[in-house]
Amino acid sequence: MPKKVVKRKRAPKPKPAPEAAITAVPISVKVNGKTHSLTVEPRTLLVELIREKLDLTGTHVGCDTTYCGACTVLMNGAAVKSCTMFAVQADGAELLTVEGLEKDGQLHPIQKAFGDSYGLQCGYCTPGLMLSAFQLLSHNRQPSEKDIRKAIAGNTCRCTGYQNIFKAIQLAAQNVKGV
Amino acid sequence: MSSENNKKNWVGKPLPRKEEDRLLRGRGKFADDIKMREMLYLRFVRSPYAHARIVSIATSDAEAVAGVVCTLTGAEILPQVQPFIEIAPEPGGKIKDYPLAISKVRYQGEPVVAVIAESPGIADDAAELVQVEYEALDAVVDAEEALKDANILHEEAGTNRVWNGVFEYGDVEKAFSEAASVVHIDRLHFHRFSSTPLEANVVIAQWNPKDERIYYWCNNSFPSFAIQFLSAHLNVHIDRIRVETSDIGGSFGIKITSYPQMAVCALASKKAGGRPIKWVETRSEHNTSSAHGNERTFRDTRVALDKDGVITAIASRHIDDCGAYPRYEPLGCVIWSQVVPGVYRFKNTRIDFTQTVTNKCPVGPNRGYSRMQHLWFLERVVDICAHELGIPADEMRLRNYIRPEEFPYTTPNGCVYDSGNYPKMLQVAKGLIGWDEWKKKRAAARKQGRLIGMGIGTTLDSGTNNFGQSQIVNPGAPFSGNSQGANCKLDIYGEVVVAVGSCPQGQGHETTAAQVVADVLNIHPDLITVRTGFDTERNVHTGFSGTYASQFAVSGLSAVHGAAQKLKAEMKRLAAFVLETKEDDIEFGTGAQGPELRAKSTGKSINYWGLANIVNVNSAVLPVEMHDVTLNCRYIWRAPFKVPDKVKKYGNLTLTYASQLHIAVIEIDRDTFIPRILDYVAVDDCGTVINPAIVEGQVYGATAHGIGAALMESCVYDAVGNMLTSTFSDYTPITAVNMPKVKYGHIETPSPHSYSGAKGMGEGGAAPIHTISAALQDALFAEGIIVDDSFNNADSLFRAMVGKEIGQAAKLVTVERRP
Known part of the structure; x- marks a missing residue:
């Protein structure tokens, strides 16, 4: 039987304006060596900038x-978590994402080591792990x-239980020349 | 050229994965990476209550926000849809399940309203303005309480009981009357957790008004199951639903039951005039309201043993908690019976199995689904009985294991264990961990008052289901057997292209399928393109296609192998015609112009391009009697199953039984009660191995899930049904810091039930949960504590050891010894 009636009416909130009307902030970031000058909403997360504005979808949200x-x-x-920034x-900063690891089509030694060590399965966490390893x-x-x-x-x-990731980073440490 | 005389076998090699390159470069294609013209974004307004009546819903403020296209409520979809199919007969079958709450909410996080807007941010903002008035009802979160029916979730069913059945085999009463001792265990409990894939659920749906078809791009991991539910629910011909999946960021079974959200996205697209709708689940949505694993309580267990400690019978009452809606359930009510005796020889058993709904997140088939709960129960029984009878845990297992010479072994309920060697696995595991040395170290440590335990967990990973077991839960269920499809072709320029109906999430199907085809055609796997990821339009799926239940190595690769054999036969026939020789004169190899077929007698050859050219674009040269050669070969593999006996609940329910044996050494800190793993070994047997590196990776992954579940990961609810572990900071999935180094061992007992000798694997049978419980139990017997729960952390150990609130042996276990 019902015990109590709880009303969950909220006080009216100011209605948010459409995206375009919110003061857009101009920023400039250098991502994987390329400078982007663009405007973002103040609330735009760094990961949204990377994925949605720059279409660099190798960076994931978990x-x-x-x-x-x-x-x-x-x-x-420095390794940062782009979902919480x-x-x-990042205005004025230099960013490196997974897409920037390879050079002239050649895998970076960290990428190669992850592959050679079976350090990934579904591959969703891999970009973030490789950048932490890079740091x-x-x-x-x-x-x-x-x-x-x-x-x-x-x-x-x-997926991996980390065992092969430990091996991958150890292997990468042997093969990395200048990070 | 390479020829069949110097044939190289690719199966069995740790071939690097074909999937790797794109994933390492950040070029994987996950569902959230897809962006479409005119795309809209959907946000759910969810119930803050575990149980409440919906009094009113006001969406007008939300709809007034600029950029909001529409909202969708349960009342609005009701006339457009049928309730989802229920697998259960009555009473569970009377439950009406809709993807948006209609008049009541039954778990915290249940979707109530969908808000559709031009951007995710606007949808978020507008969702905040939806006003829902609830009348809170008492929530029931405990399964045994729920079965009292004081608070009924689904009035239309009239009870919270979804399903009940008795599984009785052998002569239980005779076994108990002849027993030398009988052990009673009052209550054991397997906790609720989820493998929480790192990528949450994502759905993009378009209900296209131009062709009246629904298009899905999503990460559902059993799409052929989802479309069966969606077709009936949406009143849309199944051929009008197209589902495509691409890279999937883990599923572990949890993404099987995303079809309700898929339904809402399609209905939203319809309302929005056919614009594509994207829904990306947040982590807290995932943790509160996607799916959890089944929670199970084991009551009134009685175990009959003979004078040597051999178990002769087990009788018990099992209560499974499936959360607020059954969805994939009550299949779990029978799936556990794939492993009725576990790895043991006892013949007599009676399990009274009941499933109930509660005001918690619905469950889904989480890695180890339904069997792991039962296998954990059996391992607890074995350890407790061993202790009570004064038999060492390893010796107890050796006395009770099914013996290597008994395979294929028919279990009391007619399942056929294909192969295995449990004593050998134990021996290998003991060797790897240094069992005898650890025994000495344990004795020395105990003298110093340290709490060190050594535990063994033996488990099974049954793979390739006989869906006929659904008829044991519902005699009217129209499912039986198992099948998988694959297609193997030479494309116009002679490329070998393989398509399969699976949607892998890291299991390396592209690689293993290429290995199989490479061996059939005697070419390098690099020359083979494998299309994985589900696509209804590829026409290689059956109603069972997807990636779940430890089966690809058997069902998927058998289909691939069959398709490759068909292609090979056609190629041989065509080559014999072109080269004017007999078919048995043709050999497969690689020459100067790539892969080719050669006449041994004349040395003349034709390459793949030449063969494909004739069939595809030069067909006038083909005589009529060769017109059936298409070089485009579809093959459906069917498992050799029969429909089980529904009354006796008897029959073969699974084709292969991989096994795992783990040993852990654990210390419980006397001051902090934190359990710490000191040493760990995992030994695996999945028959003939297709790719040892992939198998080893699956073993490590399943081990991490199990260790996480045993020590860190639990879906916790408070008494009124608030979910307390809705973020990763609360749920704490296992990290690199917590994961011990795992020593890996492997034996192979080839399966006689698959063409290659391989067994399905990957779920891992939750070996670490059994093993960690066993090791903690070994440490705690002397303290008078029974490890009665599958989840143990510092808090629960403190409550058992200091608070004496839980796990008290004196209350939980009694032993009846007969003269």
């Missing part, structure tokens, strides 16, 4: 809350397994 790292990109050399915060190897060329685990603690993989 959890929306900074846990899983599928959206990891490098911003000025606003695009405007690790840029300052630690001989990472221990513990270093690797720590470096990718913020990257969830639901």
Whole structure:
């Protein structure tokens, strides 16, 4: 039997204006070596900029809350979670996404190592993991397994059980020349 | 040239995956990567209550927002659709399931209204302005409470009970009357969790007014099942529904039941004049309202044992909780019976199985589906009985395992275990982990007061279902057997193209299918293009096609193999005609002009381009008697099943039985109660291996899911049905920091039931859940604690060890010893 009546009427909120009417903010970002000058809504997330405005769909969204790292990109050399940053915060920054790893069609040693080590299955987390690995190897060329685990603690993989990812990053560490 | 004399076998090799290149470059095509002209975005307004009556819905404020195209409510779709098919007979079959709530909501997160707008942001904003007035009802979140029917979810069914059946085999009462001892276990509980694929559900739907067809681009992982439900629901001829999938970011079964959202997206597109609708599920939507795994409670278990500790009978009452709507259920009420005795020899059993609805997220077939709950139950029974009888856990298993010489082994309910060698797996696992050394270390540590446990989990991964088991839950169900389709052709310029009806999510089907065809045609796998990802228009699917239930190596590759054999026969016949020789004079190989067929007697050859040219664009040279040669060969593989006996619940329900044996060593910290894995080994047997690297990867992945589920991952609800683990920060999927290093071992007992000797694998039978429970149990017997739940973290261990609230052996287990 019904116990109580709960009314869930909310106080009227100011109606949001259509996208175009919200003050658009001009920003400039350099992504994978190419400079883009464009305008974004203040609320546009960095990952939305990357995926929807720049059509770089290799960067993924997995959890929306900074846990899983599928959206990891490098911003000025540091791995950041692009689902929890606003695009405007990247104004003037230099970004590296998975699409920028290969050079002249040749896989980056990290990409190659992930492939050679069977370090991916569905491939959804892989771009973010490779960029976290990139950050690790840029300052630690001989990472221990513990270093690797720590470096990718913020990257969830639901397919591989991480075992082959550890191997991939160890292999990449041997093969990377200058990250 | 290479010839059949120096033939190279590709099957069995760790061939690098063909899928890798695009995924590594960030060029995979996942559903959310698709953008279309005129695309609209859908956002659901969802119920904040677990159980409530809908008093009123006001959408006008939302609709007034610039950029909102329309909204959709349950009342609006009601006249347009039929309720979804229910697999259950009555009472469960009376449940009416719609993709938007009609007059009541039955779980937190249930979709109530859909808002459709020009951008995702506008849809989000407008959804906030939808006003829904609810009258809250008492929620029931506990399965046993639900069965009391004090609060009924579905009035039309008149009860919360979805299904009930008794599975009785052998002579249970005789076994109990002759038993040397009888162990009673009051209650065991298998918790609710989800494999939570990293990519959530995504649907793009277009109800095209021009051709009155519905087009889907989505990541559903069993589309041939989804279209059967959607066709009946939407009153649309099944041929008018086209489903395409591309790369899928994990499913683990969870994406099988996305058809309700697919329905809403199609109806929204219809209302929006045929514009494509995109819905991208958020993580919290996924965690609260996509699908969870089945939760199960095991009550009043009685185990009969002889004087040597051999189990002779198990009787128990199992209560399965399927959440608010059955959907794929009540198939789980029979699917567990693929493994009635697990890996053990007992012949007598009586399981009274009931499924109930509760005010929680509906369940879906989560990796290890329905069998893992039962296998966990059996492993708990074995460990508890071993302890009570003073038999070591490993010795207890050896006394009870089905013996290697007994395969193929017919279980009490008529399932045929194809092959296996459990004692050997135990031996391999013990060797890898250093069982005897760990025993010494454990003894030394216990002297210091440390809590260290060693546990064994033996499990099965039954693959390639006989859908006839659906008739055991509903004698009127129109399903039986299993089949898969594939097509193998030479395209116009001689390219070898293979199409399959599967939609892989990382299982490497493109690679393994190429390996199989490469061996048939004696060419390099790089020369073979494999089209995976479902597409109804490819015409290679059957009603069972999709990727689920550990079967591709058997059903999918058997279809691929059959299609390749057909193509090979046609190519041989055509080549014999062209080269003016007999068919048995033709050999397959690779020459200077690529892959070719050669007459051994004359040395003359024709390459693939030449053959394809004749059939496709130069056909006047073909005599009439060769007109049936198409070089475009479709093959449907059918599993050799019979319809099971519905009354006796007897018959072969699955074709192959892969097995896993894991051992864990765990320490529970005395101060923090945090369980820590000290050592871990996984041994796998999936028959003949097609690609060892892919198999090993699947084993690691299933191991991570199991360890996560055992120690970290649980779908937690409070007493009124609020979902408390709706984000990853609360649900905490296992990370690289928590995942132990896994020692991997492997044995092969080829299956006599598949053409290649392979067995389906990938689900893994939840071996780590059994194993971790076993190891914790080993550590805690001396503390008077029974590991009665499949989920154990520091909090639950504290509540058992200090609070004495749960898991108290004195309350849970009694033993009757007979003189």
